[in-house]
Amino acid sequence: MASAGWYPDPSGTPGQVRYFDGNAWTSDVMAAEHAAQPDPGQGGKGGRAGLLVAIVAVVAISLLVWLLVRPGGNRAAFPEDTNSAEPTISAWDETSTPTPTPTPSTTDPSGATRVDCPSSGGDYGDRRDGNRRVGGQLSFESQGWTQGGFYMPFTHDVSAESRQIQFGWHSNLAVGALLKSDGFTDPAASANAMTQCLASSSYFSTYTGHNTLISEPITIDGLPGHRMVTEIYVAVPANVRGDRVTVIVVDTGHDAQLSFFVSAATIANPGNIAEVEAAEKTLEFAG
Numbered sequence: 001m002a003s004a005g006w007y008p009d010p011s012g013t014p015g016q017v018r019y020f021d022g023n024a025w026t027s028d029v030m031a032a033e034h035a036a037q038p039d040p041g042q043g044g045k046g047g048r049a050g051l052l053v054a055i056v057a058v059v060a061i062s063l064l065v066w067l068l069v070r071p072g073g074n075r076a077a078f079p080e081d082t083n084s085a086e087p088t089i090s091a092w093d094e095t096s097t098p099t100p101t102p103t104p105s106t107t108d109p110s111g112a113t114r115v116d117c118p119s120s121g122g123d124y125g126d127r128r129d130g131n132r133r134v135g136g137q138l139s140f141e142s143q144g145w146t147q148g149g150f151y152m153p154f155t156h157d158v159s160a161e162s163r164q165i166q167f168g169w170h171s172n173l174a175v176g177a178l179l180k181s182d183g184f185t186d187p188a189a190s191a192n193a194m195t196q197c198l199a200s201s202s203y204f205s206t207y208t209g210h211n212t213l214i215s216e217p218i219t220i221d222g223l224p225g226h227r228m229v230t231e232i233y234v235a236v237p238a239n240v241r242g243d244r245v246t247v248i249v250v251d252t253g254h255d256a257q258l259s260f261f262v263s264a265a266t267i268a269n270p271g272n273i274a275e276v277e278a279a280e281k282t283l284e285f286a287g
Contacts, residue, residue, distance in 0.1 A: 005168070006030075007205055020202055117197040118154040118182035125157040125176075134286045135159040135175035136259030137252040138220070141282035143173065143275060150174040150262065152197060154182050165266045169240050172264040173279050177257040178249065184258050187226040187249040188217070194247050194260065199232045203264075204242070206235040218248065221285035225250035231267055241267040246280060 009018040019028040127134040131142050135157050142161060149162025150172045160174035178184035178194070192215075199210055214229040226249055233242040243264040250259045261283050265276040 133159040136177035139286040
């Protein structure tokens with residue numbers, strides 16, 4: 001997933017970039033041609049240099065423009081998103097179960113369907129139980145990575161960790177809760193919706209496509225759930241190809257929420273995929 005840095009402003013203002021701090025968009029903006037200035041504050045994770053940020057921003061802008069205007073294209077692009085509001089999802093049909101969230105709203109000029117991902121104000125618990133990270137009513141064995149690194153505005157009671165795979169790219173593990181009041185009432189539909197919102201967010205700002213490898217019902221300690229494994233592809237950085245994202249949503253019987261586990265492993269890094277799969281095998285009901 002993408003780390004902190006300057007990216008094309010998701011508000012759509014031409015020629016403007018906005019700073020993403022690794023968790024959320026900030027209020028810091030500037031003209032794209034000045035994006036080589038130092039990052040605000042202490043800078044993003046990995047300490048990327050201003051010049052590299054400017055190059056990445058220019059590449060991202062060029063790619064998005066090409067995706068929107070290229071002749072004969074029959075797959076709409078995902079424009080930049082703020083990890084909230086209205087990401088663009090096009091031609092995504094991984095389950096026959098109707099997905100309550102996101103829901104179609106409008107269509108942009110590229111032909112992509114606009115959908116609404118909920119934004120109920122995510123929160124972090126970063127709860128621990130010994131060497132286990134606890135979120136929602138699930139827990140997994142910590143891999144000793146850096147705390148944090150995962151944020152979506154509709155996730156609650158999140159406990160997460162990440163590690164840098166290479167400059168500007170991280171692997172993530174997290175557990176947390178999805179509120180039923182946000183429309184997350186069915187594990188299969190919720191796993192699909194969460195995967196869609198992740199793919200169209202700033203974690204994958206140069207999204208080029210996806211391929212769902214697995215979509216299956218599972219049980220965690222006897223509790224019903226659904227597991228989706230999806231390869232999400234990006235243009236930048238070219239050498240990583242993207243992430244293998246696993247989303248597991250479990251109905252724990254809680255009146256107000258479902259619980260989730262999410263991981264992101266670099267497609268081009270078999271070792272990273274193996275360690276994330278090992279962490280998933282430690283997933284348990286936390287009560």
